[in-house]
Amino acid sequence: xxxxxxxxxxxxxxDAARKRVKYTFDNFESIYLSFSGGKDSSVMxxxxxxxxxxxxxxxxxxxxxxxxxxxxxxxHINEMLDMYEKNIEVxxxxxxxxxxNAVSNYQPKWTAWGEDNKDVWVREKPKRNGVxxxxxxxxxxxxxMEFEEFIILFGDWYNKDDETACMVGIRCDESLNRFRTIAxxxxxxxxxKAYTTKVIDGLYNVYPIYDWKTEDIWRYHSKYPQMPHNVxxxxxxxxxxxxxxxxxxxxxxxxxxxxxxxxxxxxxxTWYKLIARVNGVNSGALYIQENGNITGYNKIxxxxxxxxxxxxKLLLRTMPKKTRDHYIxxxxxxxxxxxxxxxxxxxxEAPLELENKYWAPSWRRLCKVLLRNDYWCKGLGMTxxxxxxxxxxxxxxxxEKKKDMDTKKQLIKEANKKKEYIICKSKEEAKEMLRLxxxxxLNILPPKPLEIKQGEMF
Numbered sequence: 001x002x003x004x005x006x007x008x009x010x011x012x013x014x015d016a017a018r019k020r021v022k023y024t025f026d027n028f029e030s031i032y033l034s035f036s037g038g039k040d041s042s043v044m045x046x047x048x049x050x051x052x053x054x055x056x057x058x059x060x061x062x063x064x065x066x067x068x069x070x071x072x073x074x075x076h077i078n079e080m081l082d083m084y085e086k087n088i089e090v091x092x093x094x095x096x097x098x099x100x101n102a103v104s105n106y107q108p109k110w111t112a113w114g115e116d117n118k119d120v121w122v123r124e125k126p127k128r129n130g131v132x133x134x135x136x137x138x139x140x141x142x143x144x145m146e147f148e149e150f151i152i153l154f155g156d157w158y159n160k161d162d163e164t165a166c167m168v169g170i171r172c173d174e175s176l177n178r179f180r181t182i183a184x185x186x187x188x189x190x191x192x193k194a195y196t197t198k199v200i201d202g203l204y205n206v207y208p209i210y211d212w213k214t215e216d217i218w219r220y221h222s223k224y225p226q227m228p229h230n231v232x233x234x235x236x237x238x239x240x241x242x243x244x245x246x247x248x249x250x251x252x253x254x255x256x257x258x259x260x261x262x263x264x265x266x267x268x269x270t271w272y273k274l275i276a277r278v279n280g281v282n283s284g285a286l287y288i289q290e291n292g293n294i295t296g297y298n299k300i301x302x303x304x305x306x307x308x309x310x311x312x313k314l315l316l317r318t319m320p321k322k323t324r325d326h327y328i329x330x331x332x333x334x335x336x337x338x339x340x341x342x343x344x345x346x347x348x349e350a351p352l353e354l355e356n357k358y359w360a361p362s363w364r365r366l367c368k369v370l371l372r373n374d375y376w377c378k379g380l381g382m383t384x385x386x387x388x389x390x391x392x393x394x395x396x397x398x399x400e401k402k403k404d405m406d407t408k409k410q411l412i413k414e415a416n417k418k419k420e421y422i423i424c425k426s427k428e429e430a431k432e433m434l435r436l437x438x439x440x441x442l443n444i445l446p447p448k449p450l451e452i453k454q455g456e457m458f
Contacts, residue, residue, distance in 0.1 A: 013212050014220065017044075020195055020208040021051045021167075027190065028165040028204075032060030032091075032158055034151075035080070037073040037230055038248040039217050041169035044209055045080055046220075046227050048167055052087045060158060061130075062166075063092045064150065066099060067112040068122045068274060071267055072232035073248060078128070079228050090130025091154075098144045100375065110277075111144055122273045155203045163190075165206045166199070173213050201401065214243050235266045300368055308348045308363035315370045330377045331366055405436075412437045 024031060033048055035041045045061075052059055063077060081090055096114045113121070113133075125133050135141050140153045155166055188198035190206075197205045209216075221229050236246045302311040316324050335346055338361040350360035358381050369379045376384040412433065415422045422433055 013209070013216050016211065017047055017208045018050075020193075020206065021047050023193065024165050024167065024206050024208070025051050025055060025057065028163055030158070030160060030164040031057075031167065032062055032089075032155075032164070033167040034062050034064075034169070035077070036063070036169075036248060037069070037077045037080075038169070039229060039233055039246070040171055040209060040212075042076070042080065042229055043212075043217055043220050043227075044167060044169035045084075046224070047208060049084045049087060052084075056087075058087055058089055061088045061090050062154065062158075063090070064097070064147070065092060065094045065112075065126070066097065066147075067094070068277065070232045070248070071123075071270060072235070073230055074123070074126065076228065076230040076232075078126070081128070081130075083228065090128075091158075092126060092128070092131045093138075093150075093154075094125045094131060094133045095135055095138070095141060095145075095150075096143045097150055098146050114144075117277070120273075120277050122270065122277050152199060156200055159202045162202060164203050165190075165196075166203065167206050167208060169209055170207055171212050171214075172210050218243065232266065239265055300364070300371055302367065308367055309346075312363050312366045312370065315367065319370075326375070327370065327377070330380070330382060334361070334366070334377070334380045334382070408433060408436055409440065412440060 031048075033041075033045060035045055048059065051057075061081070077092075081088065094113050096111045098109055098111050100109060111117070113125070125131065132138060135143055138154070138157065140157050141150070145153075155164065158164060190196040190198070190204045195207045195210050197207075199205055221227060230248070232248070233243075233246055237243070302308060306314065316327060319327070338346060343361055346361050346363060348362065349355075349364040350362040354360035355362055355365050365380065368374075369377050372379065374380075376382060378384075411422055414420070416437070
């Protein structure tokens with residue numbers, strides 16, 4: 001078992017989560033919470049409010065509304081906001097954000113709340129205090145911004161103090177990527193707390209329930225039945241969905257599309273709106289219920305008169321030119337990479353165990369990517385690139401960081417020359433200055449605790 005999940009006998013995951021929430025309130029003046037209306041973020045919301053009410057604190061609540069939502073989810077969000085309205089500042093974002101559409105090769109992206117498609121919106125925008133429905137309400141926003149980009153830019157904008165915490169309700173139990181987010185030894189942490197991650201200067205993500213299992217979420221509600229939860233999970237349970245497979249995300253994504261069929265069963269009215277909203281939904285839901293060859297999550301098959309290579313080329317010929325060119329560009333990189341490893345000829349297929357572990361190339365793997373509508377070829381070990389605007393933002397931040405570093409180096413050199421103390425704003429900055437002085441091979445005066453008045457001195 002991972003050391004991340006081992007506790008003493010007298011500490012359970014609920015008590016551990018409360019300690020993490022308490023630490024967050026002790027160490028950050030500025031806090032906001034990312035809330036989706038799902039089971040995990042709802043429990044985190046309750047725990048955060050428990051502490052906020054004790055301290056009479058107000059924290060921000062960020063809701064990124066992606067339009068295509070269960071009616072039950074919207075009702076639950078409103079219920080939670082009403083329940084804790086005295087201790088929260090709401091940022092309910094209903095803006096045109098660009099998202100992945102994994103159910104169609106003809107429309108690989110769609111824009112939530114896109115003004116050009118207002119007549120087929122799945123639902124109307126909510127009307128209550130805190131709703132952000134116009135692009136000019138956030139100075140950093142532009143139409144069709146990528147979701148991942150928005151999350152970082154919002155945090156940067158919200159951070160008005162030296163340090164801000166964003167509480168995020170992810171759990172390691174849900175995916176390996178989420179486990180890596182917590183377990184990474186190379187990430188920057190806040191005071192070396194494993195459940196924190198530095199996002200950008202001044203902004204940290206905090207994961208209070210990272211070690212909870214799905215069962216722990218429902219044990220919490222069993223112990224505190226007065227705490228509201230999203231009733232759509234009750235409906236999923238009645239529909240026979242295992243608790244480990246119950247998810248709430250935008251329904252057209254690469255993984256989320258496997259739950260599309262639930263809309264048809266749980267909320268028929270919403271289902272018909274989903275069909276009209278995005279290209280490919282009906283066929284996507286139809287084939288995802290099958291075990292066969294359309295989505296490629298299980299076994300895939302090819303026509304008898306084809307090799308996997310010829311079948312791959314056939315599939316590419318059936319696609320729109322823009323989509324076809326996109327895949328061909330990625331496939332060329334994939335093939336070139338394996339050729340550098342010694343594969344002069346890409347085999348038609350390899351042992352399934354090796355293919356599933358990404359240990360061997362094959363034309364069957366390429367077909368699987370196409371049949372899954374895996375637009376960014378994650379099944380080939382590739383990742384989604386950052387948008388141009390995001391790259392510019394990162395470059396800007398790097399420039400600011402370099403300028404800040406140059407300033408600190410100059411301060412250290414002057415302090416070394418004049419044998420003076422350096423006054424720092426925080427312990428973290430003080431430690432950074434000490435590390436930097438060692439890198440420069442310069443000696444600065446040792447700390448004198450008695451002389452500390454405002455910040456750390458060296």
